[in-house]
Each structure stands twice: as structure tokens, then as C-alpha cells.
Amino acid sequence: MKTKKKEAQSAVAGRPGDSNAIQVWKDGDTTTRLSYFVFGLGNLVNKQIVRGLLFLIMEIAYLAYLFSFGIGALGNFMTLGTVEQGQVYNEALGIYEYSTGDNSMLCLLYGVITIVLTAAILFIAYMSAKSAYCTQKRKEKGQHIPSFMDDLRSLKEENLHAFLLAMPIIGIICFTIVPLIFMILIAFTSYDHEHQPPGNLFSWVGLDNFKAMFSQGSALASTFWPVLTWTLIWAVVATVSCYILGLLLAILINRKGTRGKGFWRFMFVLSVAVPQFVTLLSMRTIFNANGPVNVLLREIGLIGATESIPFFTNSLYAKITIICINIWIGVPFTMLSTTGILQNIPAELYEAAKIDGANSATIFWKITLPYMLFIMTPNLITSFTGNINNFNVIFLLSGGGPDSLEYYYAGKTDLLVTWLYRLTITQKDYNLGAVIGILVFIILAVLSLTTYRRTGSYKDEGAFQ
């Protein structure tokens, strides 16, 4: 047992496992170098049969895929299909039949999959050479060459990360990365409502979609800028209002004089506990032109018996209503997450401030808020990005409406994300949707990476360990 551990340590000390591809090529002997091309060769030569065979099988499988299907897929990926679907007159039946053409969408998809597989096989090539290199080094030093059983055992120890990450990463690649690459590429094609496969082909158009989005005076540009402005206003107002008001509510409940803290907390938690789409859908009916709020206003006599306040049909009212409803939804949530932190603020700070004669407003602005902001900046950034992408609130409340004729298929309360939804699902302009997705990403990346990297919790995550 002990010798084995020592061995493992010395292997780590030598660190052949940390070498990069070029080092492996330089230091490796011929077998190691050949392992770049014949996977697992280095392992097979040194009697690591199972490991070597696994590498080899992967290579053979990839090559089989490449020659049977992959090369064709890559060719189609470059052109996105050349044969358009046509109509052929079938004389025997006396009708027109559709001849199968190329499906540009599938060409693109298979192309992306082939590229991802190729990237994976390049990585495996590197792994194969590195594995050969490690074995070579061990042999030179006269160390024990790990058998397949040792490899399996290492999955529980120094390679545990590979074992645990394998499944999640496959999931992430299949359901996040491949689709993202696919959509990013679509931004550079002409896949809009006029080019719908399988009926029509679409093709690569370079940066045309981006140019259209920014060209002065076009319908797209005159939609993009107002929608972007509203998205940013919405994100700032929604984040700040929910945060400040929620914090105030938490303070109100937590102050010394308040009785029945648990009861008050429960009253507000109740609204968080109800599923959000239920709240949103009911709010939509409650603020409907004939919904209970308007009925109430009519009964009180604030508006005439047949009038109604256009909560969702006037663009300004709609914006205000949505922000208010969002406060209704968000405030209890902030209250919940801040309560614990509030209780951790050192009491001496407050005592000292009181002795100095500070009133409660000063205490809030000078002590509570800075302290909370210091701890919760990452949370605020997350909720800000969450609000920029807040699809549910807008979609389920107003659906982006009221619609506007000046806009290209967008309404006055549409955020970039809900516009993206409309463009893709309703309007089938996939390329424009993808362009917006990329722009949203750029905005978010710039905003949050710059701020996030400055926060303490990123810089030293080990501070509490």
C-alpha cells in the first residue's frame, strides 16, 4: 500500500501528465510519436492491451464514420446543399411529385456534428500520444506500468474528476454547445421565412444579417435600438427596484420592535411559493381590460362604468404595470435571500452609529446598503443578467404587446429575448433571431465579465476554506 502511494507521488512529481502536445512530440520516441496517428500504439506495445484497444477502436469508429458519411457531410456543410427540391411530373399517376432536394438545415446540422466529432478525435489523438508518452517515461524510469485494473482504480483517485465529469460534459456538449454552435452559424446564413428547408435552400451570406440589423433607417435597425433601450431600462429598473424594496422589507421585518416576524415573513413567502407562471397568468387576467382591477376601479368610481385602464394595451401603462408586477414577484424573493445576511451585520456597527447620533435613513445608506452590496454583488449581477433574459415575465404578462407597426414584428414591451422568440417561432426568421441571440450574449458578456471578475468572491474563492 505504502509503496504504491510513493510511486503515485513520484509519478506526479515527474509530471509527464502535464506536458502539452508539442512537448510530447519533442520528447517522445518513435512509438509515442506514431501514437498520434495510430491511437493506442504506445500502450499496445507496452502490454496495456485494453487501454490501447480502446483508443484504437475509437479511431477506427471515427474513420468509419468519416468515410461513410463525414466527408460528404463536410462537403454539404460548405455549400449548404446544391440541389433544390423540385417538382417532377409522374406520368403514370398523372400528378406532380416532389423530388427530394438537399435540406440546407440538415447539411448545416450534420456539418456541425462532424466538426465536433473531429475536434473530439483530435483531443483523443492527443490523449493517446500523452498516454504513450507517460508509459514511455515510466518505462525509462523503471516504474510499474499501470495495468487496466490500475487505470480503473485511478478513476476513484487521481482521475476522479474525469470519471465524475464525463456524463455531465457529454450532456452539456449535446444540449448546449452543439446547439449553440449551430445557432451561431445560422446568424451567417439566409435562413429566413423565404428560405425554409426542405422547400428552399439557404446559403452562407457572411455578415449581411448583422449589417441589416445596424444599417441606418431599415425596419430592423429602427426596431433593434428601441427594443435594446427598453431591455436595458427594464433590467436596471427591475433589478434595482426589487433589490432596494426587498431589502427595506427585510429590514422592516427584522427590526427590533416588530412582533410576529415569522408570520409577516410567511405572508410574503406565500407569493414566492406559488409557481411563477401561475402568478403571471393570473396577474394577466387580473389586469385584463375587464379583469377585477378595472372592475374594482369602476365600482369605486375612479373610472366610468364602461371605461377601463389599458394596463397592457397602452405602451407606457404596459411598461409600468409590468415593472410593478415584477416588484410584486421579486420583492419577497430578495427579502428571503437578504434576511440571513442582514442578521450577520455586526451589531457594533449599529451601536456606534447610534452613539454618533445617526438616524435610521443615514444608517441604511451608510452601513446596511454598503455592507449588503459588498456581499451580494455577484447575486445582483446574476439577477441583472436574469432580467435581461427575463422571458417569462414579459411573454406571459403582455406577450410583448402592444404591437407596433413601426417595429419589425415586435411590440412595445418586447425585450430582446421575446423578440428573438417572435422572430424564430412566429416569423421563422431564424437568421435574425440568431443575430439577436449573439448580440444579447455580447452585451451580457461585456457587462458581467468585467464586473464579475472584480468581485471578491471570484478573486479568492478559497477564502472561507
Added chain:
Amino acid sequence: MKTKKFITNTACHILLAVLSVIWVLPIFYVILTSFRKEGGSYKSYIWPRGFTFDNYINLFNGNSSINFTRWFTNTFVIAIFSTILSAFFVLCVSYVMSRLRFKMRKKFMNIALILGMFPGFMSMIAVYYILKGLGLLETGVLKQISLVLVYSGGAGLGFYMAKGFFDTIPKSIDEAAYIDGATKWDTFIRITIPLSKPIITYTLITTFMGPWVDYIFAKVIMGNETPYYTIAIGLWTMLEQEFVEYYYTQFYAGCVIISIPIAILFLMTQKCYVEGVSGAVKG
């Protein structure tokens, strides 16, 4: 001094009372309408003229287009499977990121951060076509399987919360285990997992609630296959023009029925959430 304190205290309580009325009223309205006897959608009055349980009973005597019981079971099954898968993914990734040090670690965390910035359903269209390409959208049951895959596939990216929790478990506990000859795997299974009950419960419950409240992915994948709908799209359907006149009150009954278990689960997570945020073992 004392009277001043009394006045501020009373003012605070009154303010809290007013606020909680504002926060509870809409919920109260939902419950009220779910018991309303008169059918039809919007009324020119608020307090119902009569009360009945029929809305709830009718909900479970579903017909072909509005089959609440079926939707409920669909959602339940989908929720169970995607919970198991995604909780497994999340725990694996967050443990690795918190405890193990390897070459790609920082890179992986940055990539996760970047991927999180793309709008969630930007990839949805592509996911839809990938699933279609794999033949997973042929029948309703396959669609349900693909919905499970969609809900849990990218779950590994949401590891921040659990990682934060694992970070608070003192490393000395792990080191003690290594000295006793435990492998890292043993430490993960025998020590970290049992110590992490709050965060595991939290992960389980939050992922379980996902399918109940997701509208958009379910809608895109299910399309028009009404019998295979989940609750969220089902309820949305009830508010559509052709159904709203007849199903308005039943919609509210449905909302109440699914809100109760979810609210209970949520209140349970709150305890775990507070424990999860404040850390595991105070050392």
C-alpha cells in the same frame, strides 16, 4: 421617547399589514375564483354570486382536449426522471469544481459562465432539430423522453450553488479521511454527500419543480400533442380564446391544485436554502 417608539412601531406594523394585504390579495382572488359557481370568463363584479366545488371535480373528469389528470401524471413522471438525472449531474460537477484540482478546472468554470450568458432558448431551435434528427420526436412518449433530456442535459452548468456549499465543508475532514486510507471517491460518497443533505434536498426540489413551471421548452417540443402536455402548457391552453369562456374558473382551480404541493415543496427548500447558503459544518 417611549411614545415616539410606540408610534414608529405601530406605523411599521400598519405598513406591514397593508403590504401583506397587497401581497396576499391576488392569491386570495385566485382561490376565490376557483370556487366560483358561475361559468364564463370575466365578470363585472368581484365577489362570486355562488360557490361550488364543481370546478375541481370537473377538472378530473377530463375530456380529450382538456385532460388535467393526464397532464398531471405526465408532469410528475417527467419531473421525477429529470430530477434524478440533473441532480446527479449537478452534484458531480460541483463536487469536482469544489474539491478536485486539475488542469482544465478554471477553464471549465469560465466556459460555464460564458455559456450561461447565451439566452436559454436561443439553442432551443437547434435542440429541437437535433432531437428530430435523432428521431426522438416521432411519438408522444419519445417526446416526453426528449423533454427529460432537454431539462437535464445542460444541468451540469448550474453548479454554482452546490459548489459554494461544498466549499464551506472544511478540507480538514477530507484530509483526515485520506490519512485513514480513503480514496477520493470514498470521501465523496461517504463523507461529502452525507454532510450535504441541505444542498442535496435543495437541488432535488428545485429541479423537481422545474418541469411544473416551464412553459416554453415544453411547448416547443410537444407542439400540438395535447395528451402529452405538461401542466404548464395545459393551463396556458385553457386560457386560449376557444377555451377561456368555458374553462376560466377551472383554470383557477387547476392553478390552486398545482400550487399547493409546489408551495409546500418550496417552503421546504427555504430551510435547506438558508442552511445551504450559510454553510455546512461550522468549523
